[in-house]
Amino acid sequence: MIFVFSISGILALFLLVFFLVKEAWPALVKVGGELFTSVYWYPTADPPEYGMLAMIAGTLLLTAFSSAILLPLGYLVAFFLHTYARDLEKSLVRTTVEFLAGTPSVIIGLFVLFYVAPILLHFDVWSTENFLLAAIGLVLTALPYSVSLSLEALDSVDIALEESALALGATRFITTLRVTTRAALSGILNAFVLTINRVVGETMIVLMVGGGAAIIPRSLFDPVKPLTAAIASEIGEVAVGSMHYHVLFAAGFILLVLSLVLTGLSRYISRRQTG
Amino acid sequence: MKKFLVMFLLAVSVFLVAETLVIKGSNTVFPIAQLWIEEFKKVHPDVQVTLEGAGSSTGIAALFNGTTDIANSSRWLKPEEIERMNKEGKYFIPFLIGFDGIAIIVNKDLGIDDISIETLKKIYTGEIQYWSQVNPNLPRKRIVVYSRNTASGTYETFESKVLGGARMAPYVRMVESTQIEIENVARNPYAIAYVGVGYVTDDVKVLKVNGIYPTKENILKGKYPIARPLFMFVDATNGFPEMGSLVFEFIMFAFSKKGQELVEKAGYVAAYGQ
Numbered sequence: 001m002i003f004v005f006s007i008s009g010i011l012a013l014f015l016l017v018f019f020l021v022k023e024a025w026p027a028l029v030k031v032g033g034e035l036f037t038s039v040y041w042y043p044t045a046d047p048p049e050y051g052m053l054a055m056i057a058g059t060l061l062l063t064a065f066s067s068a069i070l071l072p073l074g075y076l077v078a079f080f081l082h083t084y085a086r087d088l089e090k091s092l093v094r095t096t097v098e099f100l101a102g103t104p105s106v107i108i109g110l111f112v113l114f115y116v117a118p119i120l121l122h123f124d125v126w127s128t129e130n131f132l133l134a135a136i137g138l139v140l141t142a143l144p145y146s147v148s149l150s151l152e153a154l155d156s157v158d159i160a161l162e163e164s165a166l167a168l169g170a171t172r173f174i175t176t177l178r179v180t181t182r183a184a185l186s187g188i189l190n191a192f193v194l195t196i197n198r199v200v201g202e203t204m205i206v207l208m209v210g211g212g213a214a215i216i217p218r219s220l221f222d223p224v225k226p227l228t229a230a231i232a233s234e235i236g237e238v239a240v241g242s243m244h245y246h247v248l249f250a251a252g253f254i255l256l257v258l259s260l261v262l263t264g265l266s267r268y269i270s271r272r273q274t275g
Numbered sequence: 276m277k278k279f280l281v282m283f284l285l286a287v288s289v290f291l292v293a294e295t296l297v298i299k300g301s302n303t304v305f306p307i308a309q310l311w312i313e314e315f316k317k318v319h320p321d322v323q324v325t326l327e328g329a330g331s332s333t334g335i336a337a338l339f340n341g342t343t344d345i346a347n348s349s350r351w352l353k354p355e356e357i358e359r360m361n362k363e364g365k366y367f368i369p370f371l372i373g374f375d376g377i378a379i380i381v382n383k384d385l386g387i388d389d390i391s392i393e394t395l396k397k398i399y400t401g402e403i404q405y406w407s408q409v410n411p412n413l414p415r416k417r418i419v420v421y422s423r424n425t426a427s428g429t430y431e432t433f434e435s436k437v438l439g440g441a442r443m444a445p446y447v448r449m450v451e452s453t454q455i456e457i458e459n460v461a462r463n464p465y466a467i468a469y470v471g472v473g474y475v476t477d478d479v480k481v482l483k484v485n486g487i488y489p490t491k492e493n494i495l496k497g498k499y500p501i502a503r504p505l506f507m508f509v510d511a512t513n514g515f516p517e518m519g520s521l522v523f524e525f526i527m528f529a530f531s532k533k534g535q536e537l538v539e540k541a542g543y544v545a546a547y548g549q
Contacts, residue, residue: 039445040445042425044425044430054445118462126416126465127417127419127448128419128459128462129459212424212448212449212450212451213445213446213449214445215445215446222446223446223448225449233424233449233450233451234424234425
């Protein structure tokens with residue numbers, strides 16, 4: 001029974017990948033290099049241009065920037081919770097974080113759009129949907145993942161290891177920083193990768209507050225349109241089977257490859273850690 | 276068991292007898308057609324209507340293939356299509372169902388009331404980036420330009436009537452809905468956007484284009500420059516749709532008082548009964 005279930009799960013996954021590749025194939029073959037080298041995204045113009053460079057760059061930059069805030073922050077919160085927090089504080093923060101994790105991203109998007117964006121107007125920023133807001137939204141959605149996964153990794157370390165370090169005279173700070181973290185490193189890295197994967201795939205927030213202009217952002221206040229936003233925004237009304245449709249699937253394919261690379265990286269790192 | 280069988284046969288026979296009406300085409304006409312179908316089904320509850328909004332060209336192509344009964348279109352036939360009609364010996368007839376006017380909106384606090392098509396084109400293609408370039412009395416602030424995304428019929432009209440083949444600047448924000456455009460323009464004092472006239476609210480200011488407001492009258496008289504007629508096309512190769520046939524009934528309903536009211540409800544300008 002279990003076998004049947006797992007097989008159908010795996011089958012579904014393969015079908016998904018097959019479907020994605022099949023639909024993306026015409027775009028990859030016919031449009032080819034232009035997809036990755038051109039910044040001109042005019043899918044409905046005549047003649048059309050399908051340059052996704054700006055959107056790929058947007059995805060990567062946004063992911064890198066958000067992760068640079070998210071990962072250290074997530075680790076620090078987990079560090080505090082693991083080392084210093086009392087049981088009450090720990091459960092309080094955990095509950096809050098889990099609650100935040102359960103909040104639909106569209107709600108977070110609305111919050112950013114209606115409460116954070118108007119603040120920017122006071123600072124003479126020319127656009128109220130931009131890279132910075134998208135990053136803020138992404139940090140809000142993905143922080144719970146980074147915190148609870150990092151905390152889980154830290155908490156799973158054998159208590160005897162920490163007690164020995166403390167018994168040898170190390171402070172709690174040093175113990176967590178050098179002993180626990182090292183022991184939990186593969187878990188923490190996995191937490192990081194899962195968080196980054198979450199950021200790459202997040203759609204609703206970047207769609208709502210990213211600004212939706214396909215340019216390579218040069219400042220924090222420029223609009224950004226990542227691949228996910230392009231797919232969500234345009235797939236609804238393209239003619240099935242048109243080149244525009246195939247190109248959007250190619251965008252999905254790029255996202256899939258990105259996520260596979262990240263997952264592979266985490267596997268590689270954790271294997272090296274344990275092996 | 277017998278009872279069940281009878282019920283089953285009854286259900287099947289109803290399904291077989293049920294007439295179907297297929298409508299395909301323009302995204303712009305889609306919301307109107309949706310309202311019509313809802314209302315039409317109240318009178319003809321046994322009719323199966325499918326509606327697909329895949330673009331005007333797709334709708335007309337489906338009419339050629341005979342895979343649709345009615346093709347919605349937010350444009351007139353293209354020369355290639357007329358040629359193909361002649362070649363294949365087909366004859367499509369148009370039904371004018373309403374008009375679509377596109378309003379240019381800005382924030383209420385912006386000191387501008389009028390804009391020319393020329394300036395509008397410059398704003399959307401990126402030739403002008405600051406309000407002070409539009410009018411020296413306006414502040415030197417970056418214009419925040421909004422557009423509907425490329426899938427939109429409103430976008431197509433705007434592209435052909437204002438841009439005239441030129442391309443939008445890449446930094447123009449392509450948004451998913453008219454609602455988002457209106458909210459952003461209401462909040463951001465330096466934003467500009469275009470929306471179907473039916474969507475305009477009191478939160479934003481509608482600009483005159485070349486000195487003319489997009490009122491119903493100006494749209495109907497063709498004075499307002501960014502407007503266009505909306506059509507349904509029907510294949511009449513074998514004669515006008517027979518009286519009493521589903522296509523005939525549907526078109527007559529579209530032309531009825533109720534049908535034309537629904538055109539206005541969908542945010543467009545009714546073609547008849549003004």
